Amino acid sequence: MGAAIKSEFRKFFTTRLWWGMAIGIFLAAALFSAFFAYFTTSATATEEGAPTGDPVQIVNSVYTAGLGVGYLLMLTVGILQIGSEYRHKTITSTLLSTPNRVRAMLAKIVALLGIGALYGLVSLLGSVTVGAITLMVRDVDPFPSIEVLRTLALSLLALGLWSLIGLGLGILIPNMVAAILVGVGVAWIVEPLLSFGLSNLDWGAKIVPYFPSNATNAMVNGVTAQGTDVTFLSWWAGALVLAAYAAALSAFGTWRTVRQDVS
Amino acid sequence: MTAATTTTSTQGTPGGAHIEIRDLTKSFGSFTAVDNLSFEVQPGRITGFLGPNGAGKTTTLRMLLGLVHPTSGTARIDGRDYRDLDRPLSVVGSALEATNFHPGRSGRDHLRVIAAAGGLPDSRVDELLELTGIPAAARKRAGEYSMGMRQRLGLAAALLGDPRVLILDEPANGLDPEGIRWLRGFLRHLAGEGKTILVSSHLLQEVEQTVDDVVIIANGRLVRSGTMAELHGAPTTIVRTSDNDRLVGALRVADVMAAPGADGELVVETGDKRLVGDVALQAGVPVWELRDRRTDLEALFFQLTEGTNRNLGDGATSLPGATQPGATQPGATADAPTETDAISGREGANE
Ligand SMILES: Nc1ncnc2c1ncn2[C@@H]1O[C@H](COP(=O)(O)OP(=O)(O)OP(=O)(O)O)[C@@H](O)[C@H]1O
Ligand SMILES: [Mg+2]
Numbered sequence: 001m002g003a004a005i006k007s008e009f010r011k012f013f014t015t016r017l018w019w020g021m022a023i024g025i026f027l028a029a030a031l032f033s034a035f036f037a038y039f040t041t042s043a044t045a046t047e048e049g050a051p052t053g054d055p056v057q058i059v060n061s062v063y064t065a066g067l068g069v070g071y072l073l074m075l076t077v078g079i080l081q082i083g084s085e086y087r088h089k090t091i092t093s094t095l096l097s098t099p100n101r102v103r104a105m106l107a108k109i110v111a112l113l114g115i116g117a118l119y120g121l122v123s124l125l126g127s128v129t130v131g132a133i134t135l136m137v138r139d140v141d142p143f144p145s146i147e148v149l150r151t152l153a154l155s156l157l158a159l160g161l162w163s164l165i166g167l168g169l170g171i172l173i174p175n176m177v178a179a180i181l182v183g184v185g186v187a188w189i190v191e192p193l194l195s196f197g198l199s200n201l202d203w204g205a206k207i208v209p210y211f212p213s214n215a216t217n218a219m220v221n222g223v224t225a226q227g228t229d230v231t232f233l234s235w236w237a238g239a240l241v242l243a244a245y246a247a248a249l250s251a252f253g254t255w256r257t258v259r260q261d262v263s
Numbered sequence: 264m265t266a267a268t269t270t271t272s273t274q275g276t277p278g279g280a281h282i283e284i285r286d287l288t289k290s291f292g293s294f295t296a297v298d299n300l301s302f303e304v305q306p307g308r309i310t311g312f313l314g315p316n317g318a319g320k321t322t323t324l325r326m327l328l329g330l331v332h333p334t335s336g337t338a339r340i341d342g343r344d345y346r347d348l349d350r351p352l353s354v355v356g357s358a359l360e361a362t363n364f365h366p367g368r369s370g371r372d373h374l375r376v377i378a379a380a381g382g383l384p385d386s387r388v389d390e391l392l393e394l395t396g397i398p399a400a401a402r403k404r405a406g407e408y409s410m411g412m413r414q415r416l417g418l419a420a421a422l423l424g425d426p427r428v429l430i431l432d433e434p435a436n437g438l439d440p441e442g443i444r445w446l447r448g449f450l451r452h453l454a455g456e457g458k459t460i461l462v463s464s465h466l467l468q469e470v471e472q473t474v475d476d477v478v479i480i481a482n483g484r485l486v487r488s489g490t491m492a493e494l495h496g497a498p499t500t501i502v503r504t505s506d507n508d509r510l511v512g513a514l515r516v517a518d519v520m521a522a523p524g525a526d527g528e529l530v531v532e533t534g535d536k537r538l539v540g541d542v543a544l545q546a547g548v549p550v551w552e553l554r555d556r557r558t559d560l561e562a563l564f565f566q567l568t569e570g571t572n573r574n575l576g577d578g579a580t581s582l583p584g585a586t587q588p589g590a591t592q593p594g595a596t597a598d599a600p601t602e603t604d605a606i607s608g609r610e611g612a613n614e
Contacts, residue, residue, distance in 0.1 A: 007380035
């Protein structure tokens with residue numbers, strides 16, 4: 001098992017993808033947190049209809065402002081970790097060296113959680129340094145509560161879980177490019193539109209918090225948009241919901257991989 | 264090598280392992296790619312696995328390697344399924360297609376990925392790159408490789424774990440004559456170490472000088488298996504003389520059978536050219552050609568697998584509005600596809 005995990009890590013770090021992703025995640029985290037720190041602490045923020053929250057939530061949001069881009073990149077990483085194996089047919093050599101397919105897939109899952117955490121650290125490096133400096137410049141306490149640490153830790157987990165969602169999606173849609181388009185399209189466009197549309201309906205407002213993006217936001221306990229009837233989940237419920245998506249999709253992916261012919 | 268894998272070897276040959284394919288069948292929908300196939304592969308020998316395009320060679324090898332699930336039957340290595348092997352890379356090395364590389368990863372890194380999964384040290388990677396002659400090229404990205412380099416990289420991957428069994432799918436594809444000769448010598452060397460070697464090809468002549476045993480399939484079914492010598496049949500000699508009858512008579516006295524062959528030549532049922540020459544001299548008949556009769560392997564292979572290109576056959580009949588081959592070519596005989604083959608088979612039986 002350890003050998004298979006090591007192999008998965010090598011797979012990831014021996015193509016150019018990883019540092020491109022690292023730069024993307026770092027920049028997204030740094031830029032978004034600077035912007036968010038500036039925006040939420042400006043005096044006119046509340047009148048302009050900015051998202052609201054207590055000081056802890058504001059700081060949480062500053063440090064996780066780039067998470068929206070970060071988890072989409074991790075979704076892509078998850079899709080690529082299996083999709084490029086189908087595309088370039090390296091799945092054959094993977095399964096020849098690890099013929100137990102459940103083990104091969106578990107190795108991918110563990111490696112992706114690790115890669116998610118690593119990128120999470122890269123992301124925090126960008127958001128916490130830039131965000132904290134911006135907050136201090138604007139005379140806001142950058143660490144109002146120990147709760148901020150919990151958010152930082154959970155943002156690492158969130159990135160890992162999104163990569164597992166990608167893994168499942170990459171198996172569900174074997175065409176790598178199509179899988180990325182569908183995954184990013186759903187998470188970035190379809191889901192926010194649905195959330196917006198459904199939150200005005202009674203029954204809709206009850207299911208909206210369970211959408212993966214909203215669960216992720218709840219998990220890191222950020223600020224919420226003004227003037228909505230939706231009650232978002234608590235941080236632990238958000239974490240459980242996102243973990244459930246990740247578990248369901250990666251379990252599905254494992255099941256499909258075990259059954260299918262590789263030719 | 265782990266104790267677990269060696270203890271299961273019943274052959275008593277620490278070098279190789281015994282491959283046994285039994286009643287193996289694979290259907291894709293209603294299409295039977297491999298049809299009740301059974302054969303064995305012995306250690307210390309090179310076995311050629313032959314068949315025309317689409318015969319089911321790759322599918323069979325993929326079943327043997329646990330990549331494709333058989334519809335029924337078994338494919339075992341020393342009595343175990345590939346998937347149940349503890350350290351598969353140290354038992355079986357395989358190279359299936361020359362294109363199985365991530366174009367953005369260097370050849371060396373490709374091997375390092377495999378080595379990690381097999382628990383093998385990186386030093387082994389460099390050893391193999393040296394052995395297959397691509398140590399410098401392996402640092403380039405695999406997308407830039409030529410076909411021959413891909414084949415060599417594939418072979419290096421197969422040999423990483425110093426396996427007892429080597430399974431290669433069309434390894435000579437894309438190799439230059441120099442590379443083919445190198446591969447031949449290399450396989451011979453490995454077989455000499457007692458390893459079991461199974462190589463597929465769709466050209467009998469290509470492997471003629473390489474293999475000891477052959478397994479020939481067509482349409483997913485076994486058509487012939489045995490040693491290369493058996494395939495060649497008993498050795499015969501071709502002799503040309505001005506007086507066939509006298510030489511036949513003289514040979515009969517010497518207890519050697521001979522019969523006229525094509526084009527006025529005489530086919531003598533012995534491999535002993537000196538004997539034929541001596542007999543001819545004693546009989547006083549001049550001889551102006553005396554040589555071994557080489558089995559025409561191309562013809563033999565075609566005869567064995569004849570009329571079996573089901574892929575072409577299917578395509579021709581499924582074309583909308585396609586006329587029957589027999590209708591457009593009334594005089595068609597040997598060249599016509601499947602339909603007429605069945606008929607000519609019956610005609611042969613009547614003769
Ligand atoms: N996944 C699949 N789905 C449907 N048909 C398949 C599949 N894989 C193989 N086949 C069919 O099974 C037959 C045998 O294919 P296979 O690749 O085993 O042939 P082969 O002997 O290796 O041929 P070649 O010499 O061209 O490599 C072919 O007709 C092929 O179209
Ligand atoms: Mg093939």
